[in-house]
Amino acid sequence: MDELLLAWFRANGRDLPWRRTRDPYAILVSEVMLQQTQVERVVPRWHAWLDRWPTVDSLASASPADVIREWQGLGYNRRALNLHGAATHAAAHGWPADLTELPGVGPYTAAAVASFAFGLPVLPVDTNVARVQERTGHAFGSACGQALMDLGATICLARVPRCGKCPLVGGCPSRGRRYEPSRKQSRFEGSFRQRRAAALRAVSEAARPLAELDAEAVAALERDGLVCLVDGLVSLPA
Numbered sequence: 001m002d003e004l005l006l007a008w009f010r011a012n013g014r015d016l017p018w019r020r021t022r023d024p025y026a027i028l029v030s031e032v033m034l035q036q037t038q039v040e041r042v043v044p045r046w047h048a049w050l051d052r053w054p055t056v057d058s059l060a061s062a063s064p065a066d067v068i069r070e071w072q073g074l075g076y077n078r079r080a081l082n083l084h085g086a087a088t089h090a091a092a093h094g095w096p097a098d099l100t101e102l103p104g105v106g107p108y109t110a111a112a113v114a115s116f117a118f119g120l121p122v123l124p125v126d127t128n129v130a131r132v133q134e135r136t137g138h139a140f141g142s143a144c145g146q147a148l149m150d151l152g153a154t155i156c157l158a159r160v161p162r163c164g165k166c167p168l169v170g171g172c173p174s175r176g177r178r179y180e181p182s183r184k185q186s187r188f189e190g191s192f193r194q195r196r197a198a199a200l201r202a203v204s205e206a207a208r209p210l211a212e213l214d215a216e217a218v219a220a221l222e223r224d225g226l227v228c229l230v231d232g233l234v235s236l237p238a
Contacts, residue, residue, distance in 0.1 A: 002140055006147055008167035009150060013146065014150050014154075017047065024113050025090070031112050032104065032109065033046055059083070060084075075193075124145050132148050132156050137173055203234050
């Protein structure tokens with residue numbers, strides 16, 4: 001199955017900009033952005049981020065406030081501080097052998113950077129990879145990581161797989177099956193996440209008195225290290 005998949009990938013793989021580099025910093029930025037954000041939204045933001053901070057040292061030298069401002073619109077803003085923390089660690093100490101030592105880097109992200117940047121023989125298992133492996137019952141090799149991601153994202157879809165276009169259909173025991181919808185993420189509109197985002201956006205423009213803001217949202221942002229509250233004034237971290 002590996003060879004069938006890799007042949008399909010050579011002809012059909014997505015042309016994503018972070019696949020044209022082996023720079024662990026650039027790849028880490030893409031992986032952190034992709035954790036909760038769709039690929040189409042990430043591509044221009046990834047380019048803009050690297051235009052502003054092209055190296056791990058340049059990001060490490062940035063202020064947390066500027067990092068938070070640049071991240072606005074990508075959501076789950078704690079990721080920005082984690083990325084800044086990871087860059088600070090890597091700039092000071094180099095890339096650790098165990099990448100999960102970096103802030104915000106879990107087993108999947110560590111495996112992705114290890115594989116795509118450092119060429120280590122590990123298979124990063126995200127939702128798409130896990131789905132394809134489960135449905136085919138095949139243990140794919142480490143070289144198949146990006147191919148599995150693309151197959152899961154474009155062909156082996158969560159609810160209604162496009163089995164007729166799948167290069168693995170001949171040996172797949174799940175071909176032709178349909179699946180129940182997975183639990184959807186709660187609506188952003190009217191949610192507490194929206195309130196947090198609005199408060200952070202306001203503070204990103206200028207420091208504000210707490211009385212002008214959603215106090216509950218500010219408290220949550222402060223717990224995450226995204227804002228500072230001093231003498232009733234809310235601002236981004238220095």
